[in-house]
Amino acid sequence: QVQMAESGGGLVKPGGSLRLSCAVSGFTFSDYYMSWIRQAPGKGLEWISYISDNSGTKYYADSVKGRFTVSRDNGKSSLYLQMNTLTTEDTAVYFCARWQLDRFDYWGQGALVTVSS
Amino acid sequence: DIQMTQSPSSVSASIGDRVTITCRASEAIDNWLAWYQQKPGKAPKLLIYRISSLQNGVPTRFSGSGSGTDFTLTISGLQPEDFATYYCQQANSFPLTFGGGTKVEFK
Numbered sequence: 001q002v003q004m005a006e007s008g009g010g011l012v013k014p015g016g017s018l019r020l021s022c023a024v025s026g027f028t029f030s031d032y033y034m035s036w037i038r039q040a041p042g043k044g045l046e047w048i049s050y051i052s053d054n055s056g057t058k059y060y061a062d063s064v065k066g067r068f069t070v071s072r073d074n075g076k077s078s079l080y081l082q083m084n085t086l087t088t089e090d091t092a093v094y095f096c097a098r099w100q101l102d103r104f105d106y107w108g109q110g111a112l113v114t115v116s117s
Numbered sequence: 118d119i120q121m122t123q124s125p126s127s128v129s130a131s132i133g134d135r136v137t138i139t140c141r142a143s144e145a146i147d148n149w150l151a152w153y154q155q156k157p158g159k160a161p162k163l164l165i166y167r168i169s170s171l172q173n174g175v176p177t178r179f180s181g182s183g184s185g186t187d188f189t190l191t192i193s194g195l196q197p198e199d200f201a202t203y204y205c206q207q208a209n210s211f212p213l214t215f216g217g218g219t220k221v222e223f224k
């Protein structure tokens with residue numbers, strides 16, 4: 001069955017960096033576009049990035065553009081999110097999700113990122 | 118950017134009730150509308166896509182309707198496991214956007 005697991009979350013100081021990973025299994029990773037979505041504590045869902053199957057197309061939300069970079073390694077069935085210049089507003093649970101044409105059909109369990117001094 | 122506005126933000130209901138949640142897009146989004154259910158501490162779960170198509174394994178008491186800018190998620194016969202927060206999401210254009218959520222609470 002489809003499994004997706006984020007890792008790399010933790011506590012980081014403002015201005016710092018962190019790299020999230022999402023390891024997937026149960027489907028052919030290279031066939032699917034992927035996304036990162038986050039959820040600040042007690043808040044709603046915010047889509048933040050998207051990457052095509054061959055990494056040729058990437059989109060970002062304005063809130064993270066220029067600071068976050070999405071990438072993938074199809075050989076390792078893994079998705080990544082490099083997060084730089086973090087602020088307290090980036091504190092959230094970060095989910096990786098599989099994009100199926102027009103919806104997110106599978107999600108990871110989430111990784112908590114806390115930005116605090 | 119397309120704004121997605123859900124109403125109400127919360128609703129109190131009892132087992133067996135019919136619950137209706139509305140989602141309004143700031144511009145027409147064709148049929149690119151999905152609904153998700155999220156329980157505390159868990160990842161969202163896809164319920165419905167393309168306005169009214171039920172995701173595999175989702176109970177048929179969940180249904181979706183609408184067109185253009187106005188959409189509805191209906192739960193017909195609320196069950197204990199349905200108490201959760203529900204989000205709509207548009208896929209018409211980037212940035213992909215979600216509604217603010219509707220929390221279904223026990224009356």
